[in-house]
Every structure is written in C-alpha cells, then in structure tokens.
Amino acid sequence: MLLTETAFAKINLALHVRHRRDDGYHELETLFAFLDVGDRITARPAKEDSLQVLGEFARALDDPFDNLVMRALGAMPRSEGLAVTLEKNLPVAAGLGGGSADAGAIFRLVAHHYGTREDIMERAAKLGADVPACVASIAQVGRGTGTQLRRANNDWEGMPVLLVNPRVPLATGPVFAAWNGKDRGPLPQGKVSDIARAGRNDLETPAIALVPEIGELLATLGGTNPLLARMSGSGATCFAIFHTQEAVRGAMDRVARLHPSWWQMPGRLR
CATH class of the missing domain: 3.30.70.890 (GHMP kinase, C-terminal domain)
Structure with a gap:
C-alpha cells in the first residue's frame, strides 16, 4: 500500500504583528492561504518510522531525521510504522511554512488512513505555530501566535x-x-x-x-x-x-x- 500526500505551500496574504509577548513570541493577525503545489510525501507501512529526503532542497535540511516530519510521525500513534519519502521541492527557511507544511501533510495522511483523532489540532500546535493551519491547508485567519484559526471567505480560490x-x-x-x-x-x-x-x-x-x-x-x-x-x-x-x-x-x-x-x-x- 502506497500512501501519498502533498505538503501545500503556505503563504501569508497579510501578516500584522501587533506586539511582543512576555513568553518571547509575538501576537499576530495573519491571513493564511495555500497553493495547490508544494513538497510531496509518499509512505509505505513498515516495522518502524523512517524518513528519506529527496528533491532539489533535500540537502538544505541539516538533520532530516530530526525534522518536523519525524516529529509529526511521533505525535500520531498508530499500529504500524511508516517508511516516508519526502520530495523537498520548496526552499528551506523561505516563509512558505515548508517544515510545517510537511508536518501538516503527515497529520492528514495518518488521520486519513488510520483514523482522525479529536485532538489532532492540539497535537499539531505542539510542533509549531503554523502547523495547525497547515493541517487544514485552506484560507484561514490566524490570531495569537497563529494557532487561533477561523476559516476565511475565499473569493480568490483558484487564482x-x-x-x-x-x-x-x-x-x-x-x-x-x-x-x-x-x-x-x-x-x-x-x-x-x-x-x-x-x-x-x-x-x-x-x-x-x-x-x-x-x-x-x-x-x-x-x-x-x-x-x-x-x-x-x-x-x-x-x-x-x-x-x-x-x-x-x-x-x-x-x-x-x-x-x-x-x-x-x-x-x-x-
């Protein structure tokens, strides 16, 4: 069985920084949007989780075995492991939520094939502020650190x-x-x-x-x-x-x- 998922490129159509918080983060108001292209993830059932990174930007990942894909796999318990191949098409440290998009794709893939967890967004938020938005990968308004989400009326869909x-x-x-x-x-x-x-x-x-x-x-x-x-x-x-x-x-x-x-x-x- 081959499982596939796209890690959709994230963009911020608008990003308003309101103030610095005491916890070191920033209070934000942003409009997340996603493209229909991005990194590509394929996975097969295996005895244990593993990750292979390919593609143009594979070498830009300092430690592919400690990136958000492996952390997302660890955050979604299941009865078997997954051997994952990540085709890294998006540049790293580029404002596209690349790692968060990859993690979001893993959450969707695991939820679709092994059953959705009610606390999936809480688990996603523990990996990074952009990850919950990337799990949904639809136009949303984000507040707080970006994890307080509300679906946006997307009249630009398909643009x-x-x-x-x-x-x-x-x-x-x-x-x-x-x-x-x-x-x-x-x-x-x-x-x-x-x-x-x-x-x-x-x-x-x-x-x-x-x-x-x-x-x-x-x-x-x-x-x-x-x-x-x-x-x-x-x-x-x-x-x-x-x-x-x-x-x-x-x-x-x-x-x-x-x-x-x-x-x-x-x-x-x-």
Missing part, C-alpha cells in the same frame, strides 16, 4: 499565483528580532481579497534590511502588473497573484530573464 525566492535562506528569529515593535493596526475584515488588498506584511521592512534581494524581488514582481505582490511570512519568498495563467507565464519569463538564478514555482490558490 493563479507565482512564488519567487532569491535562493537566500532567511531564518524567522532574526526577522522578528529586527521588527521595530510598532503596532500599525489590526487585520482588515471581509473576504480574502478585501483582507489581502488592504492588509500588509509587517516583516517586509526588517526582512529587506537583512536580505536586500527581497526589495529587488518585490520590485521585479511589481513590474509584472499583478493583482498583488508581497513577501510571505518572514521571507525571503515573495508571491504575486494574477488574473490568468498567461500572466503568470509572462511574469516567469521576466523573472528568468532578469534573475535567472532565482527559484520560481507557479500554482493556484486552494
């Missing part, structure tokens, strides 16, 4: 999206540490399109200070006439949303011409 990364890893901690601490106001209300257009990403400025290529990336995407271009999460990946697939192809051509080394992935919003 073409282009992800671009300058191939510069950017850890989350330094970006949050560089945030200036200024509360610029709450997340807007309304449908996904309303929130995204009126929202912002408060981590863009500190991320650009750390990785100036992000500013150049946003300028390049802005020149492709998108509906919206913004950095995702803590960076360095940025996204652009378009009306048509033809517009995405045109944007990809422009990016490839101006910055041939940059990573790109097209998809659609789920």
Whole structure:
C-alpha cells in the first residue's frame, strides 16, 4: 500500500504583528492561504518510522531525521510504522511554512488512513505555530501566535499565483528580532481579497534590511502588473497573484530573464 500526500505551500496574504509577548513570541493577525503545489510525501507501512529526503532542497535540511516530519510521525500513534519519502521541492527557511507544511501533510495522511483523532489540532500546535493551519491547508485567519484559526471567505480560490525566492535562506528569529515593535493596526475584515488588498506584511521592512534581494524581488514582481505582490511570512519568498495563467507565464519569463538564478514555482490558490 502506497500512501501519498502533498505538503501545500503556505503563504501569508497579510501578516500584522501587533506586539511582543512576555513568553518571547509575538501576537499576530495573519491571513493564511495555500497553493495547490508544494513538497510531496509518499509512505509505505513498515516495522518502524523512517524518513528519506529527496528533491532539489533535500540537502538544505541539516538533520532530516530530526525534522518536523519525524516529529509529526511521533505525535500520531498508530499500529504500524511508516517508511516516508519526502520530495523537498520548496526552499528551506523561505516563509512558505515548508517544515510545517510537511508536518501538516503527515497529520492528514495518518488521520486519513488510520483514523482522525479529536485532538489532532492540539497535537499539531505542539510542533509549531503554523502547523495547525497547515493541517487544514485552506484560507484561514490566524490570531495569537497563529494557532487561533477561523476559516476565511475565499473569493480568490483558484487564482493563479507565482512564488519567487532569491535562493537566500532567511531564518524567522532574526526577522522578528529586527521588527521595530510598532503596532500599525489590526487585520482588515471581509473576504480574502478585501483582507489581502488592504492588509500588509509587517516583516517586509526588517526582512529587506537583512536580505536586500527581497526589495529587488518585490520590485521585479511589481513590474509584472499583478493583482498583488508581497513577501510571505518572514521571507525571503515573495508571491504575486494574477488574473490568468498567461500572466503568470509572462511574469516567469521576466523573472528568468532578469534573475535567472532565482527559484520560481507557479500554482493556484486552494
């Protein structure tokens, strides 16, 4: 029996940082969205859990046997082990929730084939703030550290999206540490399109200070006439949303011409 699941790429259509908490985390208001593309997970029943990592970004994982996939497997008890192969298509430390998306895919895979647990979201939250959102992998408003979730009215479902990364890893901690601490106001209300257009990403400025290529990336995407271009999460990946697939192809051509080394992935919003 071969089990398969996609770890859908996560983007933050908007990310408002409200204040630093006493526990070291930050109070957030964010609009999570997911693409129909990402990492790929396959698994077969086995005597014990194991993990093999393949794909373009496999070497970027420092210790693939202590990553979120193995921790997610350990968090979901079952009667047999799973031999998992992770095809790592998404860049690491890129603002796409790659590890969290992988963990979310494991939770879905195990729940689908071995039975859903009522406490699946509580188990997911113990692995990271983005993991519960990645388990659901649908458009949601997240509050608190991102684990307080409410489904969003997604009028952008199916919209073409282009992800671009300058191939510069950017850890989350330094970006949050560089945030200036200024509360610029709450997340807007309304449908996904309303929130995204009126929202912002408060981590863009500190991320650009750390990785100036992000500013150049946003300028390049802005020149492709998108509906919206913004950095995702803590960076360095940025996204652009378009009306048509033809517009995405045109944007990809422009990016490839101006910055041939940059990573790109097209998809659609789920």
